[in-house]
Amino acid sequence: MDKVRVRFAPSPTGPLHIGGVRTALFNYLFAKHNNGEFLLRIEDTDQTRFVPGAEEYIQKSLEWVGISPDESPWNPGECGPYRQSERKGMYMEYAQKLIDEGNAYYAFDTPEELDAMRERLKKAKVATPQYNGITRMQMKNSLTLPEDDVKRRLESGEPYVIRLKVPRKEEVRLNDMVRGWVMVHSHTIDDKILMKSDGMPTYHLANVVDDHLMGITHVIRGEEWLPSAPLHVLLYQYLGWEDTMPRFAHLPLLLKPDGHGKLSKRDGDRLGFPVFPMQWADPSTGDISQGYKEDGFLPEAFINFLAFLGWSPGNNDEMFTLEKLVEVFTIERVGKAGTKFDYDKAKWFNQQYLKEKPDTELAQYLLADLEKEGIECSPEKAALVANQLKERVVFPNEFWPEGKFFFQQPDSYDEKTVKKKWKPEAVEVLAKYKDAIVAMDNADFNAASAKSTFMGLIEDAGLKLGQVMPALRLAISGKGMGPDLMIMQEIIGKEEVAARIDVAIEKLEA
């Protein structure tokens, strides 16, 4: 058995969306599970749709999630080039072979003539107007025109395309790894254009030729390609490559979370969550679309979530690192039905991974935000703060807004809590507590000593915890809820705690 080689073949027509990333991921997982290679090929045969920056975006996105290809335009292997536009000269040879063997032909119809043909057929109530075994005999092509006329047109430089001559009556079968045997009658396939008038191949030809030349053993792509897969099978047959034809696996589509239809680039703005792995600025409009990376998703959470869109390990396990996914991933466990995207579950995955991260690593996110705010902080303190916060947030970029009070005096006090819990008897205890800690040695002040001091005073006053604790929290953080109050104080420090109590009393008693 040849070495497994798969490819991800995006078009650089804009940012990759999560459906594309999932396709890339499944390709990667399949390749690595089988000790194979994962390559990337840029399918840029449509020059009119080229979007600057799209290719770089694809590269960066795959890098971010950790599934960089073994061969690609920016890391070429033996089978280059890896951009179809740069392979332009390679395709005509194969188109010519098809023509020579009677499996393809030249066509000279203009777009207007094609439109007219389709209109005519529609009026005649033909179910599916197509350029096929019947209609091609009424069009302008090398099958209907005299040989010398064809020759003259070709030599005069008249624009032409090359079309596949699809047989009239033939059953085309393919054994899809996800869907099993799929069979279509050749008369439902039309004479697809193989070479465009600009000299570029269409997807169909380029795809088959390149996959063959690059030694691709398995084609794993979205279900939207299933209807044209029989056409590709035909091409492999006519090109004489049937014995090395790759196996196909058509992945279920990613659907809109609400309503119906394929998930699209616009859905992100409409539904309020990203559909792109990374932020994308549209070069023509300047519009910015949010991305998972910038929104605070950890790549391992993003990958884990994506893997479960259309695949499952077959047991109840849910947490899988990329390495673990490689180990257990098989195409057999890919489902057939379309999959709706659930953002809540994506967030849950992120939180699970966030909680497991070491404090020192999480501290980096906080440190970065603090630097932007111009606040100095030691890595040690940042780690302590992250530790207190990590089980209460979903995204690392919430550390700063959620933990502001670790670094700054509260600029306001939660009204509801003030109203309910800022009572004279509590304030009295607070004042005593402040005096008590001011009298303490700095070295003696910590969560434990703060707690025993505070508890002692509450007991002396004949009050309960719940009557005083919220007032202290309010004074320190301005909030009615948050992390452990005693640990908070230890991190913030004795002097600052005392100062904040003073400020709170002053402000709230005014």
Next chain:
RNA sequence: GCUCCGUUCGUCUAGGGGUUAGGACGCCAGGUUUUCAUCCUGGUAGCAGGGGUUCGAAUCCCCUACGGAGUGCCA
């Protein structure tokens, strides 16, 4: 319209002739916690419908319905 593909809790899914149809997210309730979050426990909710085959169907077959994709000198 036509061709192809699909359909298990709201969502992601396990289960492929005999299961109390399992798990996860969400939601609800209770517990833990000074509070919130985390965490723990429990609950809610599903085999699209109809025919077969079979002692027995979520599971196999057929039909219907619904959904999706494709139907371009786009990929």
